[in-house]
Amino acid sequence: MRAERPRQAEIIAVGSELLTPFRVDTNSLWLTERLNALGIEVVVKTIVGDDEALLERLIREALARSEILILTGGLGPTEDDVTRKALARALGRGLTLDEQVLERIRARFASRGLVMPKINERQALVLEGAIVLENRYGTAPGMFLEQQGRVLVALPGPPSEMQAMFESEVMPLLEPLAGGLKIGYRTLRVAGMSESAVDQAIAPIYTQYANPRTTILATTSGIEIHLTAVGTTEEEIEARLNEVSDRIERALGARVFTTRGESLEEVIGRLCLIKRYTIAVAESVTGGLVAKRLTNVPGSSRYFRGGITAYSDEAKTALLGIPADLLATHGAVSAEVAEAMAQRVKVQLATTMGMAITGLAGPQGGTPEKPVGLVFIALADDVHVESHRHWFPGDRARIRELAAQAALALLYERVL
Amino acid sequence: MRAERPRQAEIIAVGSELLTPFRVDTNSLWLTERLNALGIEVVVKTIVGDDEALLERLIREALARSEILILTGGLGPTEDDVTRKALARALGRGLTLDEQVLERIRARFASRGLVMPKINERQALVLEGAIVLENRYGTAPGMFLEQQGRVLVALPGPPSEMQAMFESEVMPLLEPLAGGLKIGYRTLRVAGMSESAVDQAIAPIYTQYANPRTTILATTSGIEIHLTAVGTTEEEIEARLNEVSDRIERALGARVFTTRGESLEEVIGRLCLIKRYTIAVAESVTGGLVAKRLTNVPGSSRYFRGGITAYSDEAKTALLGIPADLLATHGAVSAEVAEAMAQRVKVQLATTMGMAITGLAGPQGGTPEKPVGLVFIALADDVHVESHRHWFPGDRARIRELAAQAALALLYERVL
Structure with a gap:
């Protein structure tokens, strides 16, 4: 790939909150996808806090390395929002008040019956020579600038504002510059x-x-x-x-x-609609997660009738009519109980297929015969019931996720 | 905070997969938490691919800015793993084969009955003057180096290896350097x-x-x-x-x-156990998400009896006994149906409280009177039933998440 290299871009995300242990910069993932679609490769991503001098230095260094630089964040109205000033210094350009931008910000406040606070005036400051990028979902406008063969784009940090601005304002400006690859x-x-x-x-x-x-x-x-x-x-x-x-x-x-980006639950949904299958789910260990995933899909009510989360033994009896002696003989985590749950939920909701998941997600409650991570998944139709025994590694959350995924994988195989 | 500034560090994450739209660098979150605990502030994070020349340049620039530099990744055995070479060039130091490290790598392979491939020899190359950091969970050793008042640490990319190495090898070396803050x-x-x-x-x-x-x-x-x-x-x-x-x-x-890092469902669980409350949930729009969140908590079967995902109108009648004429008169998305669902699920599972969530997550199905995002949340106990009308913005996934959060917030208020 080195011989046929596309044009190179860097992304700088600005914001002190992105340097805490709580937050990652996800704007750059979306931007990378869009830049790649234009044939532009992202070679460096940098994250920096609200520090004007440090940001100025990073902008200079990035422009010395790469042809295209995209900045996100730091365009808000407060003292902490340092991107405009850092850019002005790094590029040796002045900031001027753009009356048109100011008017748009005022109008935005007015449309909600508010008077623009004085502080927001700062957001109308624009780099000399820059193209102003309109912000349809917020007050901070973006900027686009070409200087000495370098392209610089400044975008607001909130993802909805950044994405809309990039699609409608930046894409048309970048496209002609994107090069052949x-x-x-x-x-x-x-x-x-x-x-x-x-x-x-x-x-x-x-x-x-x-x-x-x-x-x-x-x-x-x-x-x-x-x-x-x-x-x-x-x-x-x-x-x-x-x-x-x-x-x-x-x-x-x-x-x-x-190969088209669909989720497993979407593919299951498509197959159910084609084959006129309906589904019901009885969940113990996954506690609603399988139902939640199936109903992620718009229109899933056409094939997913409903689900029962029978988390306690009492609920397995009260809601699903699982005989207490079956639970006593085999335990709630068993092939027998999984199969009975699948058959019962199928009957109760009068569906083509009934699925059930029972298991132990821990951390407590494991025994040598029934360790944490043991899961039974059962699938019943009119003529047949089957169950599968799994052992999943990991913590409670991971075991539940793997069990839900395995249940949907089984359902997929069967509706196929 | 500027007057009492802690020591400053930068983190560089190396790996081309971190520059795709699919992956974020999460190692730096963990590292930030540990560095902060030592009183070291992270001021810049950089992500770069497997590009030796570019990485060399970024290392030089970072060391010119900050006192402490932590690198993760790029220490594997293949041609793509460029961290060792880039470091050697940036620091002007040679790489020498460390016989002790080589022996450990060979022994690691031997312990699994394997002969070390020739390619892994490269992992025994160590920067002149560096302290070698042992890797208990993998083959790539790390490195620690002080040079001209700068501290440099190179760690492997896999989180389990990186974290164990940082805790046992790096913390003791960094602690005396960390300064008073x-x-x-x-x-x-x-x-x-x-x-x-x-x-x-x-x-x-x-x-x-x-x-x-x-x-x-x-x-x-x-x-x-x-x-x-x-x-x-x-x-x-x-x-x-x-x-x-x-x-x-x-x-x-x-x-x-x-204020202690618990989730809302954990706090609800703790309160239910103290007050001996039990809960049942009937979900339509959230499709199992509320039950899933309640059962995130280990031991939740002691107060969460179970849930019913009545996604279709048929299921609301079949599983919850909601009269068909109530559905016809008010519609499935109504205060009346939400309250009936809450009362019914409470009775069916014989709990202290029954909760219900019904609404429209879209994207289809909205009307002017009942737009997408409209959600009713009801809570019933022995003497009382209440319902709340919400309108949530966003797409399908966001509406469902906000509805589940609002339901748990209501439950929290009531169990308090």
Whole structure:
């Protein structure tokens, strides 16, 4: 990839809160995706607090390294918002009050029946020679400036303001500057396999290609395979992505449930609508998480009838009619109880399929025979009931997430 | 805070995967917390790919700015792992093969019955004059170096390796260098108020203090108020935090549900156990999310009996016995249906309290009278039922999260 390098950009995120242990800069992820779509590669990301002198220095250094610099944050109305001043110093340009911008800020306050506080005047200060970028969702305007072959863009920090401004104002200005190379992505999502099993199966394929580059990522909603290709045309990028993507799909089969960015619950929903299946879920260990994921999908009420979170033994009896002696004989965490729960919830909601999840997420309550992490997942239809025994590693939250993912993977296989 | 400034550090995270739209650097959050505990402030964070020349340049620039530089990543055995070489060039030091390190890497492979691949020899290359940091969970050793009043630390990228190495090897070396100042944090969590309402209520307090510094953060599980104090002793920091924290708590009252890092569902759980309350939940719009959050808490089966996700109208009738004519008269999204659901689920599970959430998360299905974002939350006990009408902004996911948070905030108020 080094021989055919796209244009290079850096991103600086400004804000002291981004230097605490509580916050990450996520604006840069969205910006990277959009810049890559224009064929611009992000080579450095920097995060700095509300420190004018330090920011000025970082801007100078970034402009000495890279052609394009995007700043986010620090455009608010208070003393802490130092981006305008730091830019003016770093670029050796003055700040002037833009009457048109001031008018827009005043109008924004007026439209809500408010008088603009004096402090907001500062947001109408604009770098000499900069193009002002309108902010449709807030008061702080952005700026776009070309100087000595460098491109500089300053955007507000709130994601909704930043994204809208980038799409409508910055994209048209950057596009002609973006150069000949483009970057394209494809994400393959895989259900029912571990990260290492996926890697073992596809490493012989992806290691043959430097372009596209392949990254495997374990997320709480399954394994993702990311392909990143560089090329001079959309067609070239598509062809490069198709070649590797097709080989990986052949290797993994139907376990690749999407190459179009859908979630597993969306794919399940699509299949249910096509096949006219309806679903009900009885959850113990996942406590509503499977129902929550199924109802992430708009329109899911057309196939997902409902769910029962039977967290206590009493609830398993009261809501699902699981016989107390079945619970006593096998324990709540057992194949027998999982299967009974799946069958009962199916009957109660008169669906095509009933699913149930029971297990132990801990940290307390494990025994040598039934350790923390043990989970049974059952699926029942009119003629058949099956159950699967799993042992998931990790803490309480992780076990619940892995159990929900495994349940949806089983459901996917069955509705397929 | 400027007069009593702690020592300053920068963090550079190395790895091309950290420059894709899919990944954020989270190592720096953990490192920031540990560095702050030593009284070291993080002033810049930089993220760069596997590019030796660029990394060398960034190391030089960071060392010219700050006293302490921590690098994570890029210490693996492949060509892509460029941290060692970039450091050697930036510092003008050679790399020498450390026989002891090589022996440890060989032994690590041998303990798993493997012969060390030739490629891993590279991981035994150590900067001249550096202290080698042992890696108990992987092959890549770390390095610690002092040069011309600067401190440089190189750590492996995998979090488990990085964290263990920092705790056992780096902390003892950094502690004597950390200077007299320490940093302390406190987080107040608030339920049932918006970010701007919180700000309005407490700005007159926190603007009087530069130390501690106050940051307000809106998260999907409520509003957080972060206080950051600097001082020479733990006692001084505690006193500074207490002063502002106490004033904020007096201003907000019981809406501050914790100052000890607990989640809202944990506080509800603690209160339920003390007061011997039991809970049942009937969910429509949140589709299991409220039950999921309540069962995040270990031991929640002692007070959370269970939940019903009645996503379709049929399910509201079949599982909760909501009369079809009530649904027809008022619609599923109404105070009447919310209250009936809360009362029914309470009876079915024989609990102290029943809660219900019904609403429209969209994107389809909104009308002028019942727009997307309209949510009713009801709470029933033996003698009383109440319901609250909300309108939440945002997309489907955000509406569901805000509705679940509002439901838990109501439950918290009632169990208090």
